[in-house]
Amino acid sequence: MSGKRVALALALLALLTAPFWVGGVYYVNIVSQILIYAVFAMGVNILLGYAGLVSLGHAGLFGIAAYATAIALSAGLPHSAAILVALIATVAGTAVFAVLALRATGIGFIMITLALGQIIWGLAYRWISLTRGDNGVNVVARPEILGLSLASAEAFYYATLAVFLLAVAVCAIFVASPFGASLKGVRDQPRRMNALGYHVWGIRFCACLFSGLLTGIAGILFVYYTQFISPQSLSLTSSAEVVLMVISGGSGTLLGPLAGAALVVVIKNVASAYIERWNMLLGAIFVAIVIFMPEGLVPGTTRLVRRLFKGRAARAAEDARP
Amino acid sequence: MTALAIAKLEKSFGGLRVTRGIDLAVAPGERRLIIGPNGAGKTTLFNLIAGELRADGGSVALFGQELTRLPSRRRAHLGLSRTYQIITLFPRDTLLRNVMLSLLGLSGLRWNPLRRLEGQRHLMAAAEQALGRVGLAHLALRPLSETSYGERRRVEIAMALAQNPKVLLLDEPFAGLSVDERRDVRKLLAGIPRDVTIVMIEHDMDVALDFAERITVMHFGEIVVEGTRAEIVADPRIKEIYFGE
Numbered sequence: 001m002s003g004k005r006v007a008l009a010l011a012l013l014a015l016l017t018a019p020f021w022v023g024g025v026y027y028v029n030i031v032s033q034i035l036i037y038a039v040f041a042m043g044v045n046i047l048l049g050y051a052g053l054v055s056l057g058h059a060g061l062f063g064i065a066a067y068a069t070a071i072a073l074s075a076g077l078p079h080s081a082a083i084l085v086a087l088i089a090t091v092a093g094t095a096v097f098a099v100l101a102l103r104a105t106g107i108g109f110i111m112i113t114l115a116l117g118q119i120i121w122g123l124a125y126r127w128i129s130l131t132r133g134d135n136g137v138n139v140v141a142r143p144e145i146l147g148l149s150l151a152s153a154e155a156f157y158y159a160t161l162a163v164f165l166l167a168v169a170v171c172a173i174f175v176a177s178p179f180g181a182s183l184k185g186v187r188d189q190p191r192r193m194n195a196l197g198y199h200v201w202g203i204r205f206c207a208c209l210f211s212g213l214l215t216g217i218a219g220i221l222f223v224y225y226t227q228f229i230s231p232q233s234l235s236l237t238s239s240a241e242v243v244l245m246v247i248s249g250g251s252g253t254l255l256g257p258l259a260g261a262a263l264v265v266v267i268k269n270v271a272s273a274y275i276e277r278w279n280m281l282l283g284a285i286f287v288a289i290v291i292f293m294p295e296g297l298v299p300g301t302t303r304l305v306r307r308l309f310k311g312r313a314a315r316a317a318e319d320a321r322p
Numbered sequence: 323m324t325a326l327a328i329a330k331l332e333k334s335f336g337g338l339r340v341t342r343g344i345d346l347a348v349a350p351g352e353r354r355l356i357i358g359p360n361g362a363g364k365t366t367l368f369n370l371i372a373g374e375l376r377a378d379g380g381s382v383a384l385f386g387q388e389l390t391r392l393p394s395r396r397r398a399h400l401g402l403s404r405t406y407q408i409i410t411l412f413p414r415d416t417l418l419r420n421v422m423l424s425l426l427g428l429s430g431l432r433w434n435p436l437r438r439l440e441g442q443r444h445l446m447a448a449a450e451q452a453l454g455r456v457g458l459a460h461l462a463l464r465p466l467s468e469t470s471y472g473e474r475r476r477v478e479i480a481m482a483l484a485q486n487p488k489v490l491l492l493d494e495p496f497a498g499l500s501v502d503e504r505r506d507v508r509k510l511l512a513g514i515p516r517d518v519t520i521v522m523i524e525h526d527m528d529v530a531l532d533f534a535e536r537i538t539v540m541h542f543g544e545i546v547v548e549g550t551r552a553e554i555v556a557d558p559r560i561k562e563i564y565f566g567e
Contacts, residue, residue, distance in 0.1 A: 173435070173436060173438075174435050176438050176439060176440065177434055177435045177436060177437055177438065177439060178426055178429075178431045178432050178433075178434045178435075178437065178439045178442070179432065179433055179434055179435040180435065180439070181419075181422070181423060181426065181439045182423075182426065182432045182433075184414075185412060185423050188412050188413075188414065189410055189411070189412060191374065191410065192406075192410045192411070192412075193423075193427070194374070194393070194394045194395050195372055195374065195394050195395070195398060195403075195404060196395075196398055196423065196424050196427035196428075196481070196485070197395050197398035197399050197427035197428050197485075198395060198427050198432060199395055200395075206433075206435075210435075
């Protein structure tokens with residue numbers, strides 16, 4: 001078994017047994033939160049890492065899913081219908097975002113997504129008859145799956161873990177597919193791809209839809225996790241935070257979003273209990289990552305481990321020489 | 323039927339007319355050379371033919387099919403391939419992957435998000451074959467970033483040939499190559515079958531004049547002279563363009 005597979009098996013084992021060793025309900029909830037943000041970051045990573053498009057409006061899409069779920073449940077719809085409505089609303093919202101934002105790339109794309117995200121935030125804040133403004137919308141109860149209630153932290157954690165693992169598997173298939181190769185080609189050489197016969201805009205549009213779908217799934221998990229949604233979750237800070245998760249974990253990698261999400265969520269929720277200026281600590285960590293591992297935590301750590309093993313192998317070969 | 327027919331093609335950037343009523347007819351299987359001093363509008367002409375720039379007026383037709391309003395990608399599907407003066411490849415990928423991307427561009431598979439690209443044996447075999455045509459099969463799995471400039475030029479040509487084009491536009495394929503590399507690329511171009519019509523921009527006259535059957539000379543966005551090698555060499559306007567009066 002290769003080192004990579006051993007590391008992945010250990011990570012999977014750690015996730016599967018997390019409720020038994022993290023130490024209490026509070027920490028089980030923190031790990032659930034990490035997985036939810038990891039799915040959110042995976043959605044952003046599809047655009048940032050594989051399409052070369054930085055979105056600062058994804059919190060808006062996350063919010064559409066969360067609000068749609070909460071509002072549909074408030075209207076009396078069952079959980080399955082509410083989730084379906086939320087997914088349709090998010091993908092439709094993403095399509096509108098994409099049609100408007102894909103008129104540009106680079107800074108233009110960033111600015112348009114930022115503006116669109118702010119519009120959704122503004123709607124959540126001011127369309128009080130629908131969203132209850134600053135008061136937010138409550139979700140009374142979590143759903144049951146096959147008769148199993150997700151009310152407890154542990155049950156919800158395992159449901160979230162299942163969704164997370166499914167998202168990782170789908171992303172892995174997507175990235176290794178011909179469409180994934182087309183998307184990476186469009187990221188690196190759009191002009192060349194056009195001349196080779198690719199519909200550059202169409203490929204970017206489809207990538208946006210997939211990204212929006214993952215973001216929507218994260219939004220639904222989030223609203224069930226907190227059982228509450230308010231405009232704060234749709235703010236520009238939330239969008240920027242997820243972009244930072246992707247960059248710090250390693251954009252264009254499958255597990256980078258998980259590492260980035262773990263870093264941010266742990267600092268925000270755990271370190272903040274001990275350090276008053278936790279924002280400063282988070283900033284310092286980001287700066288350190290950019291300086292020492294500019295490619296992100298996952299690819300950076302892989303590089304360091306490879307170098308370490310190479311050095312050991314070279315020394316062993318040196319010692320073995322007669 | 324003409325392979326490539328261009329009529330009254332116009333393009334301006336602001337007040338600067340970079341192509342002025344260009345008329346060009348290239349016969350099927352022909353090897354056509356386009357020469358002219360820097361700024362003559364040769365690469366702009368290629369960009370207009372390939373659809374990377376939108377013409378202000380005039381028309382472009384490929385084997386009788388009107389292309390003028392079609393986007394670049396549609397032209398590739400109709401049999402028009404090109405290489406670039408400044409090499410435009412995918413440095414993070416292997417040579418094989420670069421050529422596979424070229425093949426994928428014309429395949430419906432490019433939209434498939436579920437199958438594994440590495441599992442597409444027919445694409446891999448075709449990419450290996452295309453690399454073999456340019457003598458790079460042994461480097462198929464090498465990352466592009468670890469290859470020489472000359473090898474990258476050949477990858478560009480392999481990518482264009484992999485699409486089985488009807489008309490191939492080569493933008494300075496000998497630029498920046500060593501003497502040995504020029505010889506290799508020259509041999510490679512000479513081996514392209516006659517069912518591919520080639521239009522080439524080149525500054526290296528020794529190599530290019532040998533290759534081409536007809537030559538078109540451009541200056542200030544206009545076609546000044548067109549003819550065989552002997553006619554071009556004998557024309558006094560050529561000396562005037564290159565060396566002044």
